[in-house]
Every structure is written in structure tokens, then in C-alpha cells.
Amino acid sequence: MTPILLALCQSALAQGIIIDVPGSADIPMAVPKPQLPATEPAALAEEIWSVVFHDLEFSGYFEMQNPSGYVEKGKGVEPGQFDMNAWTLIKTTVLVKTRVYPAGHAACDPGGSKMCADVYVYYVPGSQKLASKRFRSTAEGARQLGHAIANQVLLATTGSPGVFGSRLAAVGTKTGNKEIYLMDLDGHGVTPVTRNGAINLSPAWSPDGSQIAWTSYKKANPDLYVKDLGTGRTRTISNVKGVNTSPDFSPDGTKLALARSVEGDSDVFLVDARTGTEIRRLTSGGGIDVSPDFVPGGADIVFASERSGGSQIYRMPVGGGEATRLTFAGDFNVDPVVSPDGTKVAYVSRSPSGFDVLVADLETKNVTRITQDMGDNEDPTWSPDSKYVVFSSTRTGRSELWISTADGRHQSRLTESGGWTQPAWAPAAP
């Protein structure tokens, strides 16, 4: 690290922040294996460490130093229990030390069923402890503990918590037909939302994370439903004969924007999210209008429309008013999704080599290409902190879910099997 960048880091540290944009992956980080009581088998600590290490690598902020290059021999985690010079020597900038106590351990939950993990985050050049925290969970919660530690490290180093441990809804094909599933961001913990044997598409979360809207052919027509994940109950929202699809909840959760075809091509409608009662028809004519997405605040939507010829991205007020064209480059732009902070829109654009995910800054109009010459890349969805985009990509020869920093510089694969499409990132916990 150059002295200038170091100085920058140190001044930023005054606000507890080393870095603020993921993607550079250039902050050297060391994450030694957890300290564990001597009599305990290492498997639990290994699992937690593995989650922490991969989450932090995945975050796009850090250059993960190879553990084989660590020179420290001691295992203390607290300040004064180890020699910081051992990390200065290998030019570590951020050091993450952890300590794990198995379920019921005397130092954590004597005689109980909880296990503990302590994390200490150090800024090595300043020999400074940035944060320390203890996490508790049941014995089954090892992976979630790891995610919580990684999020704490990101809070200490970037000023905002990480997104690890958050959930995605997505369309999967492991039963042979398309069903909706939930999964952890790292592809673990896959659980079904639908199991109806029909085609199920286009999941969207309610803002409180309690419901999922989606399109299903379970009654032989692509109709739109909402399922309450708590009660398991499903209600029908839109079932006109024709297409009922691409739902998006309003930020207050009371309305759904969707596309449906009544006579001719599909148009965008606003309906009551509880009853499906039509509130307003937002578009009419002008070719296919599809994939509405609320802009944060709820006053506007973005959507894809063919009103000018090939599909382009537009923005319009939901209270009525003119649509404004947002995209001009390319002859086929679809599936816009606005970042939760309202500053950017991700969308899908046709290119000579396939389909790519692009991100446009709504203020500057600058467009960042997330993918290029990597097969078909579709279905972008934003992280709750607006720093990452998850999307589907066929670059491995099968459709899988990938995560990218919003600048496209750092990308990782989430899934370890094919047939995954249409991810929808769960909203941040209230």
C-alpha cells in the first residue's frame, strides 16, 4: 500500500471507515483460523472460519492473503495476546481474529445449548482494534454465525454492515420444472416456496419480507399470486386470460405493479396487493410494456416499453403522467431494477454476443457494463445496501446465479448447480 493511500486510510479511520466502495479487492486482509478450546475438535471452527473467509473474499473489498503465508504462531485474539508485528511483516492491513466456544461451553453458555463466536477486527498499520463483538447461536447456526462475523467486519471497515446471511428467492429446476425457492446468498440453505409441479416464474418480495408475489401456470394460464411465507397461504392477485406477470410491490407494501395483457400487448397496471383490485392502468398501447419496478419512495416506476420501436427503459409517475425515456444506447433494453438507494438502475441489454447486465447512474446517466462476452446475463436484483447486483448468467454453460459489485469489477458464482434464474434479493430485515 502506498503511503498516500495509507494516509487516506488513517484519516478515514477517524470516521471508522477504511473503504467505501467494493470492487477494488485491494485491501490486504488476514483471517487466521479461530481460536478454540484445546479439547475441542476443529470441525465447527473450520466451518465458521470457512464462511467468514469466503464472505469477506466475496465482498470485493479485500485481497485475501493466503493463510499459508501467515507467520504468527500464537493464538490469542485479544489486544496484547499476540504480536502485531507478525502481521505488519506480511503487510496485512485488516486482521480478523476469531474465537469459538462450542455449545454449552463454560466460557459461553455453561450447561446450555448455545455456542459463541467472538470477533476482533484490527487495523494493522495503526495497531488499532476497530471492533470486537460476541455472537451466540444454536449449534445448527454455525453458518449464520460466520455470516454475522463477516457482516461485523464489514461494518467495522466500511461503515455499513455486510449483506451476508441475507436470503434470495429464485427460480430453480431441480425437480424438473420451474419452482420458486429461497436460498442463502452463498447458495446454501435451499428451501422450496412452491411445489405445484407447474411453471413458476418471476418472484418478488414484499418490502417486509413476509410475502412473495410470483407468476404460476398452476391453473394452466400464467396468473399472478402472492404467498404469505408465515402462514403458507396463497391468494390470487391477477388472473386475466392472457399474461399476468413481472410483479413488484410498492415500497409501502400496499400495491403491486404488474404487466398483463387484456386485449393486445401487455401493459402495466397498479393493483391492490391484498385483493388484486385494479387501482390504475398505467400504460396503454405502444407495444409490449413489461417489468415495472418501483423507484424508492413509490411515486414513480421504471419499466420496459416498445413505444419507440425496440424495447427501452422508461420512468413514469404512478399517479399518472408522461413516461420519460432513460436508455438510448442499444436496440433492446429490458428488465429495469432501481437500487434501494434510488441512485442507479440495473437492466438487461442485448449485445452481439448475448445479453448483458448494465447499470446506469440515474443522476449522471453514466452506464457501467457489468458483463460482456459471458453468455447470457439476465434478471438483475440489488442488494439491500445497493452495493451488489445478483443476476443469472450462462457463462459456465448452464444458468447459475452470480454476484457482482455494482461497478462490475468483482464477480463470484453463488450456486453450485445449474437451472437457476430470476433471483430476487430479500429486503433488509426491518
Added chain:
Amino acid sequence: MWLVALSLAACRHNAHTDPSALRADPFAAGTLEVPGAAGSATASLSPEVRAALEANFARVHFATDSALLDPEARAALAANAAILLDHRDVRVEVQGHADERGTVDYNLALGQRRGRVVIDELVARGVGPARLALVSYGEERPLVAGGGESVWAENRRAEFRLLTGPQGVHGTID
């Protein structure tokens, strides 16, 4: 009898027709071809005959991101309309399909548009709109697996299915 034979002759896309289906004449009772009359219902046909009849309907193919009917598509639809005009008790579902390129939701809308264009053409040729249902499958039901232009061209299509069940019954049989 001649009805089935005629419709088979009118169609070049009947590779899977089982000859035995021709002998199992669904129209032997002679109750057909009275416009508006409740003749023998589609649902009463044997599966083999149904499959044979269904196979008579030609697929229609489309160019990329297009729902325009080219001369070949119009000819196929003329033949399909002739079958429907001959068999007035038959209801069909027109299924609109897209290739895998583009997003799922856009392709659902595109499949709907293709199916709509096909139905409009059939109606223009005299088929009653009540006999024509439409469902879009978007890119969800490819005819041919894989990628590449020849595969995509096969998958950009509209297909015909005979309707069964209460919706498909045009009158009742005592």
C-alpha cells in the same frame, strides 16, 4: 372418413399421424358439419384420434423478436383454418412461444403477441373466436433443447392443442 382425410391432406406437418387413428373414425355417427349444432364433442374422441387430429395443425414459426406472419406462416394458418372450419365442434388452444433469448417476462409478452396474431388470422378466415383460446408459454416450453440459430428458429412458434374438459366440450352427448 373424408373429413379427417381431407385435413390430413391439407397439412404437411403430420409426421406422427398413426394410420390406425384414421380407421377409428370419430365422425361415423354423422352428426358433424351442422354449423351451430351440438354435435359429437371433442372430449368424446379417443386419445388416438385426438392425437391424429391435433397433429394436423401446422406449427407457425416467426423471425427473431417478431410476430409477423410470413407467406409460409399464412399458408399454414390457411390450412389450420380449413380444419377448424371443417370440424366445427373442435376448440383449440393456440400456444405462443419464444426462443430462450431475452428475459422471461418479455418473452411471455412476446409469446402472447404471437398467439394473438395467429388467432386474429384464423378469425379473419372465418373461425369463430369463441373456439380459440390463447396461452403464452414464453421461453418456458422449447420444442428443441439447446442454443444456436437453428434451435432458436424452431422454438419461435405458435402451436395448436385440442382443448379437453368442460371448456372443450361444445355441447353434450347423451
